[in-house]
Amino acid sequence: MLVSARRVVRAPLDSADVTSGTKTTQLPAQYSPGEVETRRYEGWVEAGYFQAEAESDAPPFSVVIPPPNVTGSLHIGHALDHTLIDALIRRRRMQGYNTLWLPGMDHAGIATQNVVERELAKDGLSRHDLGREAFVERVWQWKAESGGKILGQMRRLGDSVDWSRERFTMDAGLSRAVQTIFKRLYEDGLIYRAQRIINWCPRCLTALSDIEVEHTEDDGELVSIRYGDGEDQIVVATTRAETMLGDTAVAVHPDDPRYARLVGREIKLPLTGRSIPVVADPHVDPDFGTGAVKVTPAHDPDDFEIGRRHDLPSLVVMDERGVITAPGPFEGLDRFEARPAVVAALRADSRIVAERRPYVHAVGHCSRCGTTVEPRLSLQWFVKVEPLAKAAGDAVRDGRVKIYPQEMSARYFDWVDDMHDWCISRQLWWGHRIPVWYGPDGQVVCVGPDDEVPAGPGWEQDSDVLDTWFSSALWPFSTLGWPDDTPDLRAFYPTSVLVTGYDILFFWVARMMLFGLYAMAAAGPDESVPFRQVALHGLVRDQYGKKMSKTRGNTVDPLDWIDRFGADATRFTLARGATPGGDVAVSEDWVAGARNFCNKLWNAVRFAQLNGAITSRGVPPADQLTAPDRWVLSRLRAVTQEVDALFEQFEFAKVSDALYHFAWDEVCDWYLELAKAALYGPDEAAANATRQVLGEVLDRLLRLIHPLLPFVTEELWTALTGGESVVIARWPGQVTDGAPGALPQPPADPAAEAEIEALMRLVTEVRRFRSDQGLRPGQQVPARLAGLDATVLADHDGRIRTLSRLSEPGPGFAPTASVHAEGVTIELDTAASLDVAAERKRLAKDLAAAQADIEAVGRKLANASFVERAPAEIVAKNRERLAAAQAEAAQLTERIAALPT
RNA sequence: GGGCGCAUAGCUCAGCGGUAGAGCACUCGCCUUACAAGCGAGGGGUCACUGGUUCGAACCCAGUUGCGCCCACCA
Numbered sequence: 001m002l003v004s005a006r007r008v009v010r011a012p013l014d015s016a017d018v019t020s021g022t023k024t025t026q027l028p029a030q031y032s033p034g035e036v037e038t039r040r041y042e043g044w045v046e047a048g049y050f051q052a053e054a055e056s057d058a059p060p061f062s063v064v065i066p067p068p069n070v071t072g073s074l075h076i077g078h079a080l081d082h083t084l085i086d087a088l089i090r091r092r093r094m095q096g097y098n099t100l101w102l103p104g105m106d107h108a109g110i111a112t113q114n115v116v117e118r119e120l121a122k123d124g125l126s127r128h129d130l131g132r133e134a135f136v137e138r139v140w141q142w143k144a145e146s147g148g149k150i151l152g153q154m155r156r157l158g159d160s161v162d163w164s165r166e167r168f169t170m171d172a173g174l175s176r177a178v179q180t181i182f183k184r185l186y187e188d189g190l191i192y193r194a195q196r197i198i199n200w201c202p203r204c205l206t207a208l209s210d211i212e213v214e215h216t217e218d219d220g221e222l223v224s225i226r227y228g229d230g231e232d233q234i235v236v237a238t239t240r241a242e243t244m245l246g247d248t249a250v251a252v253h254p255d256d257p258r259y260a261r262l263v264g265r266e267i268k269l270p271l272t273g274r275s276i277p278v279v280a281d282p283h284v285d286p287d288f289g290t291g292a293v294k295v296t297p298a299h300d301p302d303d304f305e306i307g308r309r310h311d312l313p314s315l316v317v318m319d320e321r322g323v324i325t326a327p328g329p330f331e332g333l334d335r336f337e338a339r340p341a342v343v344a345a346l347r348a349d350s351r352i353v354a355e356r357r358p359y360v361h362a363v364g365h366c367s368r369c370g371t372t373v374e375p376r377l378s379l380q381w382f383v384k385v386e387p388l389a390k391a392a393g394d395a396v397r398d399g400r401v402k403i404y405p406q407e408m409s410a411r412y413f414d415w416v417d418d419m420h421d422w423c424i425s426r427q428l429w430w431g432h433r434i435p436v437w438y439g440p441d442g443q444v445v446c447v448g449p450d451d452e453v454p455a456g457p458g459w460e461q462d463s464d465v466l467d468t469w470f471s472s473a474l475w476p477f478s479t480l481g482w483p484d485d486t487p488d489l490r491a492f493y494p495t496s497v498l499v500t501g502y503d504i505l506f507f508w509v510a511r512m513m514l515f516g517l518y519a520m521a522a523a524g525p526d527e528s529v530p531f532r533q534v535a536l537h538g539l540v541r542d543q544y545g546k547k548m549s550k551t552r553g554n555t556v557d558p559l560d561w562i563d564r565f566g567a568d569a570t571r572f573t574l575a576r577g578a579t580p581g582g583d584v585a586v587s588e589d590w591v592a593g594a595r596n597f598c599n600k601l602w603n604a605v606r607f608a609q610l611n612g613a614i615t616s617r618g619v620p621p622a623d624q625l626t627a628p629d630r631w632v633l634s635r636l637r638a639v640t641q642e643v644d645a646l647f648e649q650f651e652f653a654k655v656s657d658a659l660y661h662f663a664w665d666e667v668c669d670w671y672l673e674l675a676k677a678a679l680y681g682p683d684e685a686a687a688n689a690t691r692q693v694l695g696e697v698l699d700r701l702l703r704l705i706h707p708l709l710p711f712v713t714e715e716l717w718t719a720l721t722g723g724e725s726v727v728i729a730r731w732p733g734q735v736t737d738g739a740p741g742a743l744p745q746p747p748a749d750p751a752a753e754a755e756i757e758a759l760m761r762l763v764t765e766v767r768r769f770r771s772d773q774g775l776r777p778g779q780q781v782p783a784r785l786a787g788l789d790a791t792v793l794a795d796h797d798g799r800i801r802t803l804s805r806l807s808e809p810g811p812g813f814a815p816t817a818s819v820h821a822e823g824v825t826i827e828l829d830t831a832a833s834l835d836v837a838a839e840r841k842r843l844a845k846d847l848a849a850a851q852a853d854i855e856a857v858g859r860k861l862a863n864a865s866f867v868e869r870a871p872a873e874i875v876a877k878n879r880e881r882l883a884a885a886q887a888e889a890a891q892l893t894e895r896i897a898a899l900p901t
Numbered sequence: 902g903g904g905c906g907c908a909u910a911g912c913u914c915a916g917c918g919g920u921a922g923a924g925c926a927c928u929c930g931c932c933u934u935a936c937a938a939g940c941g942a943g944g945g946g947u948c949a950c951u952g953g954u955u956c957g958a959a960c961c962c963a964g965u966u967g968c969g970c971c972c973a974c975c976a
Contacts, residue, residue: 215972237976283975284975293975300976303974415972502970542913543913587913593925602935607935608935660924676934776931777940860919860957866957868956869956878920881920
């Protein structure tokens with residue numbers, strides 16, 4: 001970073017000079033987040049501010065954290081999610097709600113098991129070397145270590161979670177919830193066990209649900225093979241030639257005349273020499289390829305269905321690792337070795353017809369490890385989703401659950417309305433064991449948490465565990481004590497809002513809907529939903545809008561930013577980009593900008609302190625206030641209302657923007673400068689009134705920003721007001737839903753707003769002149785203000801002079817130039833001769849702008865249709881604009897002519 | 902193959918029917934007494950293209966092109 005070499009370090013102002021209305025501590029000239037943040041966070045936790053109450057008269061506001069995986073650490077996406085949730089929670093807390101943000105973590109079955117297995121592999125061990133019990137023990141150790149790290153990161157971010165209610169999906173209580181709902185679903189016939197083709201990962205050696213499979217367009221090869229001999233030939237095509245070893249039929253469309261005579265007959269399968277039947281099945285598309293399909297019931301989901309319809313045998317030719325088991329020359333080959341080997345053998349046998357065609361097609365990959373998924377016939381547990389999904393769709397359709405942004409609900413419906421049964425068994429060791437026992441005589445017993453476990457010789461528990469998302473789906477109520485009727489469950493369910501990324505809409509959000517509505521059905525339609533609102537955000541991307549990835553090397557560690565710029569700056573950067581459902585682009589430069597904003601607030605409060613701002617006495621009567629006081633209060637009122645409305649819509653980017661601009665552009669750039677006139681002026685009453693307004697405005701501003709910037713606002717607010725903590729200070733905005741009352745709003749004052757806005761424009765105009773003329777910023781320029789009385793600026797002579805650095809005209813005042821704006825003419829004595837070229841350039845530019853306006857607006861008004869059909873208000877506005885532009889142009893022309901040559 | 906979305910200043914994005922905006926970046930001038938992590942002033946855009954609706958279109962409609970995302974059991 002470049003630092004001005006000429007910078008002079010100034011001695012701090014002597015605080016003894018300062019008259020202060022309240023007892024406060026003196027602030028240094030620059031904000032250092034690192035020093036403040038840990039101290040503040042621990043203080044908040046100790047004070048118990050984040051703790052929710054099960055019994056309370058205040059209305060509840062509850063959010064469950066999207067539980068991060070115990071694996072690894074929080075990434076920048078978590079930081080975004082937590083920032084948004086924390087902002088919502090903090091605002092509600094200030095509004096007087098009984099707020100609960102429930103923290104916790106997910107055991108993340110397959111992901112965590114993979115990580116621990118990788119650790120073991122470093123020592124040359126596999127989980128089988130340890131055995132199930134020891135392996136699971138090892139994972140628990142890992143969890144303790146990794147989980148602690150995550151909790152530490154949440155503290156650094158400032159998450160105002162209720163630590164006394166922290167949960168983990170494998171806790172005893174949550175495991176009990178899992179077991180309870182499993183048994184209930186089982187008894188309702190909504191969980192069943194069946195032999196099906198499922199997605200199988202040959203590396204992870206487990207079944208996967210449909211959404212754990214990611215499709216990519218991969219290059220493959222479409223091979224056409226001739227089946228049968230002599231007259232009875234059929235050509236079929238395949239991208240997975242090796243599966244032909246397991247073919248048990250060829251299928252054609254029932255109405256296809258080409259094959260009608262073959263249906264019902266047997267033909268010979270190449271290589272194996274087995275005879276397989278030709279069957280007619282309507283699923284076959286006669287227009288695709290040759291209109292004939294090889295049928296491999298054990299290795300393809302479509303074929304499995306065809307096989308079922310025609311009572312075909314399922315011939316398994318591949319084991320769980322994707323190795324060919326069919327006896328013969330290919331036995332022992334991996335599927336990707338077997339494929340070319342089979343093709344080569346077919347070629348040698350002249351069975352390949354036509355060319356082998358390159359073929360791009362969608363191939364499924366394991367979302368955890370990227371391995372190509374192999375459809376596999378196996379015995380698994382499933383949730384029958386149809387009735388559950390119907391209820392989940394209806395809850396959003398009839399508005400009991402609202403999704404933000406609304407466009408996202410279309411995606412939700414697409415999925416929920418057309419969902420296949422959910423395969424929930426996983427051949428893993430880390431997770432909730434399926435609570436089913438098998439007896440020696442084929443008994444199957446589903447065991448609830450309070451049931452006796454069947455014992456005796458030959459009884460064994462199912463060795464599989466449940467899909468991680470099964471327990472995640474219970475999170476909004478399992479964490480609150482369900483299945484027991486606990487005070488927490490009564491107080492905080494349904495939760496108020498769910499905030500999460502759109503990427504887990506299906507994985508998690510939809511499944512919470514499925515299970516929440518089912519488990520809590522007794523509470524009634526309105527009370528059984530897991531949450532009333534779903535606020536979706538996007539992914540965090542880099543400054544070029546690119547997805548972050550380790551291979552791209554553009555990932556960001558939130559802790560790195562927190563260390564260097566502070567948690568507040570990190571949070572603000574994320575919040576400022578968070579438009580509903582939209583991705584968030586971030587860069588280090590922008591975080592630095594957010595850090596600067598924190599420093600700006602810091603110095604605003606520092607200024608207030610140095611000038612004896614008074615807080616907690618409210619706003620003095622209007623007749624004691626200066627116009628800038630009335631203006632800033634009126635603006636504060638408007639911004640407060642705006643921020644409130646935006647929060648309700650989860651418009652975090654706009655909330656951040658509104659506060660940023662109000663704080664920086666209006667309060668710091670203008671109000672503080674305007675306040676100086678009153679503070680340093682002779683009128684003691686006016687100075688005191690301004691001290692109160694200054695205190696009031698900053699007090700409220702800090703409260704409004706606190707949800708986004710918790711640390712710096714806490715440090716500043718306590719310093720400014722001497723109050724206990726802004727965390728529990730009252731929210732200055734409106735209050736909804738019957739929470740305790742709001743602070744009274746400062747008065748609106750349109751007249752003051754008009755005056756100050758005119759003043760801003762006029763001052764800016766003078767500054768522009770000075771800049772163009774190369775006048776030093778500090779230099780006082782004698783000037784005469786004419787026409788002030790006739791404008792809205794009548795009472796602002798002194799302010800205009802102060803902000804523009806214009807002194808009173810002295811003897812020998814000889815104006816060399818003039819500035820015109822807002823109906824005021826300011827004649828200036830620039831002492832040095834006028835830079836005529838610069839002035840001419842400036843005036844010419846203004847004239848060009850005025851003329852462009854005259855032309856554009858003139859053309860518009862010349863259009864009869866416009867004058868007749870546009871709203872009168874619009875027409876009038878354009879007339880005014882034309883007149884103003886014409887007057888401006890005339891005046892500019894005159895002034896240009898008057899310039900010395 | 903189906904569905905959805907996006908193309909606005911160098912970059913990331915807001916605006917969604919009546920004078921083109923923000924942050925960052927850029928240029929010039931400033932140690933102006935809260936802040937140089939600052940202050941003041943400024944440059945920069947035929948709002949992807951083509952048609953249509955309208956008095957008026959960045960904004961609505963249709964098409965074109967180029968991107969992105971989600972879903973999917975056509976071998």
